[in-house]
Amino acid sequence: MTEQLIEWLGRYGADADGGVTRLLYTRSWKEAQEALAEKMKSLGLEPAFDDAGNLFGRLQGTDADSECILTGSHVDTVQRGGKYDGAYGIVAGIAALARLREKYGAPKKTIEVVAFCEEEGSRFPYNYWGSTFLTGAAGYKDVEHARDQQGISFMEAMKAAGFGPGSRGRGARTDIGAFIELHIEQGAILEQEGQTIGIVEQIVGLQRYTVRVKGEANHAGTTPMPYRRDAMRAAGEMVAAVMDGADEIGAPLVATVGRMELIPGTPNVIPGEVLFTMDVRHPDGAKLEEACAHFVGLLHEVASRRNVDIETERWMNTAPIAMDAELTDAIERICRSRDLPYRRMPSGAGHDAQILAACCRTAMAFVPSRKGISHSPLEYTEPEHLEAGVQVLTDLLHQLAY
Amino acid sequence: MTEQLIEWLGRYGADADGGVTRLLYTRSWKEAQEALAEKMKSLGLEPAFDDAGNLFGRLQGTDADSECILTGSHVDTVQRGGKYDGAYGIVAGIAALARLREKYGAPKKTIEVVAFCEEEGSRFPYNYWGSTFLTGAAGYKDVEHARDQQGISFMEAMKAAGFGPGSRGRGARTDIGAFIELHIEQGAILEQEGQTIGIVEQIVGLQRYTVRVKGEANHAGTTPMPYRRDAMRAAGEMVAAVMDGADEIGAPLVATVGRMELIPGTPNVIPGEVLFTMDVRHPDGAKLEEACAHFVGLLHEVASRRNVDIETERWMNTAPIAMDAELTDAIERICRSRDLPYRRMPSGAGHDAQILAACCRTAMAFVPSRKGISHSPLEYTEPEHLEAGVQVLTDLLHQLAY
Numbered sequence: 001m002t003e004q005l006i007e008w009l010g011r012y013g014a015d016a017d018g019g020v021t022r023l024l025y026t027r028s029w030k031e032a033q034e035a036l037a038e039k040m041k042s043l044g045l046e047p048a049f050d051d052a053g054n055l056f057g058r059l060q061g062t063d064a065d066s067e068c069i070l071t072g073s074h075v076d077t078v079q080r081g082g083k084y085d086g087a088y089g090i091v092a093g094i095a096a097l098a099r100l101r102e103k104y105g106a107p108k109k110t111i112e113v114v115a116f117c118e119e120e121g122s123r124f125p126y127n128y129w130g131s132t133f134l135t136g137a138a139g140y141k142d143v144e145h146a147r148d149q150q151g152i153s154f155m156e157a158m159k160a161a162g163f164g165p166g167s168r169g170r171g172a173r174t175d176i177g178a179f180i181e182l183h184i185e186q187g188a189i190l191e192q193e194g195q196t197i198g199i200v201e202q203i204v205g206l207q208r209y210t211v212r213v214k215g216e217a218n219h220a221g222t223t224p225m226p227y228r229r230d231a232m233r234a235a236g237e238m239v240a241a242v243m244d245g246a247d248e249i250g251a252p253l254v255a256t257v258g259r260m261e262l263i264p265g266t267p268n269v270i271p272g273e274v275l276f277t278m279d280v281r282h283p284d285g286a287k288l289e290e291a292c293a294h295f296v297g298l299l300h301e302v303a304s305r306r307n308v309d310i311e312t313e314r315w316m317n318t319a320p321i322a323m324d325a326e327l328t329d330a331i332e333r334i335c336r337s338r339d340l341p342y343r344r345m346p347s348g349a350g351h352d353a354q355i356l357a358a359c360c361r362t363a364m365a366f367v368p369s370r371k372g373i374s375h376s377p378l379e380y381t382e383p384e385h386l387e388a389g390v391q392v393l394t395d396l397l398h399q400l401a402y
Numbered sequence: 403m404t405e406q407l408i409e410w411l412g413r414y415g416a417d418a419d420g421g422v423t424r425l426l427y428t429r430s431w432k433e434a435q436e437a438l439a440e441k442m443k444s445l446g447l448e449p450a451f452d453d454a455g456n457l458f459g460r461l462q463g464t465d466a467d468s469e470c471i472l473t474g475s476h477v478d479t480v481q482r483g484g485k486y487d488g489a490y491g492i493v494a495g496i497a498a499l500a501r502l503r504e505k506y507g508a509p510k511k512t513i514e515v516v517a518f519c520e521e522e523g524s525r526f527p528y529n530y531w532g533s534t535f536l537t538g539a540a541g542y543k544d545v546e547h548a549r550d551q552q553g554i555s556f557m558e559a560m561k562a563a564g565f566g567p568g569s570r571g572r573g574a575r576t577d578i579g580a581f582i583e584l585h586i587e588q589g590a591i592l593e594q595e596g597q598t599i600g601i602v603e604q605i606v607g608l609q610r611y612t613v614r615v616k617g618e619a620n621h622a623g624t625t626p627m628p629y630r631r632d633a634m635r636a637a638g639e640m641v642a643a644v645m646d647g648a649d650e651i652g653a654p655l656v657a658t659v660g661r662m663e664l665i666p667g668t669p670n671v672i673p674g675e676v677l678f679t680m681d682v683r684h685p686d687g688a689k690l691e692e693a694c695a696h697f698v699g700l701l702h703e704v705a706s707r708r709n710v711d712i713e714t715e716r717w718m719n720t721a722p723i724a725m726d727a728e729l730t731d732a733i734e735r736i737c738r739s740r741d742l743p744y745r746r747m748p749s750g751a752g753h754d755a756q757i758l759a760a761c762c763r764t765a766m767a768f769v770p771s772r773k774g775i776s777h778s779p780l781e782y783t784e785p786e787h788l789e790a791g792v793q794v795l796t797d798l799l800h801q802l803a804y
Contacts, residue, residue: 185624186621186623186624187621187624187625187626188625188629189624189626192629204623206623208669218774218775219588219589219750219751219774219776219777220656220658220660220681220683220750221588221589221606221608221656221681221683221749221750221751221752222587222588222589222591222749222750222751222774222776223589223590223656223750223774224589224591224653224654224656225645225648225649225652225653225655225656225657226653227590227594227774230645230658232641232659232660232662233641233642233645233659235638235641236637236638236639236640236641236642236645236659237638237641237642238638239634239635239637239638239639240635240638240639240642243627243632243635243638246627247627250627251626251627251628252626253627254622254623254625254626254627255627256622256632256669256670256671256672257634257635257638257673258622258634258664258667258668258669258670258671258672258673259664259667259668259669260634260662260664260667262660262661262662265660265661265662266660266661267610267658267660267661267679267681268658268660268681269658269660269777270658270660271659271660277669279622279623279669279670281622281623347623347624348621348622348623348624348625349621349623349624350623372620372621372624372625372629373620374621374624375621375671
C-alpha cells in the first residue's frame with residue numbers, strides 16, 4: 001500500500017523527468033494537500049487544516065482528555081526533488097493509522113498524521129514553517145517579510161492558497177504528547193551496511209560560516225609569483241586544509257565548502273577577494289564547537305602563510321537535538337522483535353522532528369535511500385524497506401495509543 | 403607636456419572616482435578620438451581616421467615613397483580603468499612628433515602616431531581590433547557576430563560611431579616599416595628595482611584552459627567524508643598544486659586561477675562539479691608548453707587521488723612574440739646615453755605591438771606603474787618617468803626617420 005501511495009502522491013507536482021516539484025502554497029502543493037485530505041477521509045481519518053496549511057488526519061481516541069500522538073512529515077519538496085523526501089513520512093503515517101483502525105478500532109489516545117505544509121525552505125527563505133507554526137515557535141511576524149524569487153510575499157501566497165490568519169480557526173497546538181517522524185535517510189549508510197531501519201539518536205548540530213579572504217587583485221601576466229597576494233591560491237589551500245582536518249577528526253564529523261565566489265572573477269586577473277561558505281556538522285555539541293575552532297585556526301594559518309587577510313563570520317549555529325531515549329529504545333525493541341536489521345545513528349540533515357523535540361517526546365526513524373540520493377528525481381527506496389518502516393511505525397503507535 | 407596630455411585625455415570618459423571608462427564606439431570614446439584629432443592638428447600633425455576608427459596623426463616625410471614609422475597605442479580602456487593604460491602611448495607619440503617637428507622640421511621618412519580604436523576587448527568579446535584591422539590580420543567577418551552585453555552588434559555600434567565599411571575609404575595598410583609602442587608596465591618590477599625604462603624583449607606566450615572537475619553532488623549533512631566525491635575539495639587541491647608547481651619552475655613563469663564556478667553552488671550541497679580557468683604565461687614557447695603539460699599532469703594526479711573525473715580544454719594558445727633585436731638594441735643605447743636606469747624584460751601582458759610584430763620591425767618600452775597597478779582608477783606613473791619615455795621615443799624616432 002505504501003509504495004502505491006508514494007506513486008499516487010508523486011503525481012501531484014510531477015515533473016517530466018520523474019521528479020516532483022511542490023513548492024509551498026503553489027497549485028501543485030494545494031492539489032496534493034486536498035488530495036491527501038480526501039485520501040484520509042476515505043480511510044476513516046478525519047481531515048482538518050490549520051491556518052498555516054498543515055493538514056491533520058485524526059483517528060479519535062476514546063479518552064477525550066488524552067494527549068495526541070502525532071506522526072507525519074512535510075508535503076513540500078525542493079525544486080526538482082523526488083517522490084520520497086517528506087512524502088514517505090506522510091503516507092507511512094496514513095497507512096499505519098488505516099491499519100490500526102482496521103485491526104484494533106479506535107485507540108485510547110487520539111492519533112493524528114500530519115502533512116506539514118513546509119520544511120524545505122525552497123520557495124521562501126524560511127525553513128520549518130509547518131512545524132514551527134504548529135508548536136508556536138514561529139508566527140506570521142517571522143515570515144511576513146519573506147518574498148519568493150518572483151517577489152511574491154509569503155503572506156500573499158498563503159492567502160492565495162486559502163490559508164492565513166483566522167482562515168481555519170486553528171493555530172498553534174499544545175496537546176501533542178509525542179511525535180514520530182519516518183523519513184528516507186538521504187545518505188548511504190544504511191544501504192552500504194545492509195540495514196533496513198536507522199534509529200535516529202540525535203539530529204546533528206550545525207555551524208555555518210562565510211569566509212572572506214582578501215588579497216590583492218593584479219594582472220595575471222605582469223605580476224611575478226613572489227609579489228602576489230592571490231586570494232584564490234589561499235582559498236584553495238584553505239579548502240584542502242579544512243578537508244584534511246575533517247578527515248583527521250573522522251566520522252561523524254562532516255565539513256563542506258559548497259559555495260565560492262571570486263572577485264573580480266575573470267581569467268586574466270589574480271583574484272583580490274574570495275568568499276566561501278563552510279558548513280560543519282557533528283552530533284556532539286562540544287565536539288562541533290571544538291572542530292569549528294580548529295578549522296578557523298587552520299584558515300588563519302593559511303592566511304598568514306599566504307600573506308592575505310581573512311574574516312570569518314558564523315551565521316548559523318544550531319545545537320544538536322537529542323531524540324527521546326524511551327521512544328528510541330522502543331523502536332529498537334520493535335526492530336529486534338520483527339527481526340529487522342537496524343542501527344542507531346545521527347541524522348546529518350535537519351528535520352521537523354528537531355522542532356517538535358522542543359515540545360514533546362520525539363523519535364525519528366530512517367529507511368534506506370538508494371545510493372544516498374535525495375533532493376533529486378533519482379530518489380528511491382525499495383518497497384520492502386518502505387513497508388518495514390510502516391511496520392515499525394504501526395507497532396510503536398499501537399504501543400503508545402492503545 | 404605629457405603629464406598635461408594624460409590629464410587632458412583622461413577627462414574623456416572620466417568616472418566620478420578618478421578612473422576612466424572609454425569603451426569602443428561609445429560616446430566618450432568618440433569624443434576622445436575627435437579631441438585627439440583636433441590636438442594633433444593644433445600641433446602640426448595631419449589627422450585621419452581609417453574605416454575601423456583608428457586615428458592617425460601624420461608628420462609627412464620628404465621622401466614620398468618611404469615606409470612609414472608608426473608609434474602609438476590604444477585609446478579604449480577597460481570598464482573603470484585608469485588614465486595611463488593605452489593613453490600614455492598615444493600622448494607620448496603626439497608629444498614626440500610635436501618636438502621633432504618643432505626642432506628638426508619635416509623628417510625624411512613619414513612618421514605617424516596612432517590611437518588604436520580598440521585593444522582591451524572590454525565591450526565586445528574581441529581583442530586587438532584596431533591593430534588587426536590595420537595589418538589586415540582581421541576584417542569585418544571576424545567581428546560581425548560579436549555583441550556587447552546589451553545585445554548591440556559590433557557592426558551596428560561601429561556604424562553608429564560613424565565608422566565601418568567604406569566610411570573613410572581607408573582599410574588595412576602595407577606601408578608601415580616600423581612600430582614603436584610605449585606603455586605603462588602594468589607590473590611592479592621596474593618600481594621595485596628602481597628602473598625607469600623597461601625594454602621589452604618579447605611578449606609572453608599564453609595558454610588558457612578551462613578545467614572541469616566532476617564529482618558527485620550530495621547532501622552536506624548526510625554524506626560521510628569517506629563516501630564523498632567532492633569536486634570542490636579536488637579543485638582546491640588542484641589550485642594549490644598548480645601554484646606550488648609554478649613556484650618551483652620559478653620566474654618568469656606565472657600561473658593564475660582567476661575564475662571558478664561551483665555547481666550547484668549552495669552551502670548545504672557538496673559540489674558535484676567545479677569549473678575553473680588556468681592562465682599560464684612564459685616568454686619561452688617551449689618552456690610554456692612544458693609547464694602547461696606539467697600542470698595538466700598535476701591536475702590529473704589530484705583527480706585520480708580524489709576519485710573525481712576531469713576534463714581540460716585549452717581555448718587560448720598564443721606563442722611568445724619577439725621584439726625586433728636591432729630596435730631593442732637602439733633603445734638600450736639611448737637609455738645609456740641619457741643615463742636612464744633600464745632593464746630588458748618580457749611583457750607579461752598582451753599589447754598591440756604583438757600584432758604589428760607580424761608585419762614590421764616592432765619595439766616596445768615600458769615606464770613604471772606605481773605598485774604595479776593597472777586597469778584601475780589607481781593607475782599612476784611619475785611625471786619624470788612619463789617624460790623619460792618620451793625622450794627615449796623621440797630619440798628613436800629621430801634615428802629612424804631623419
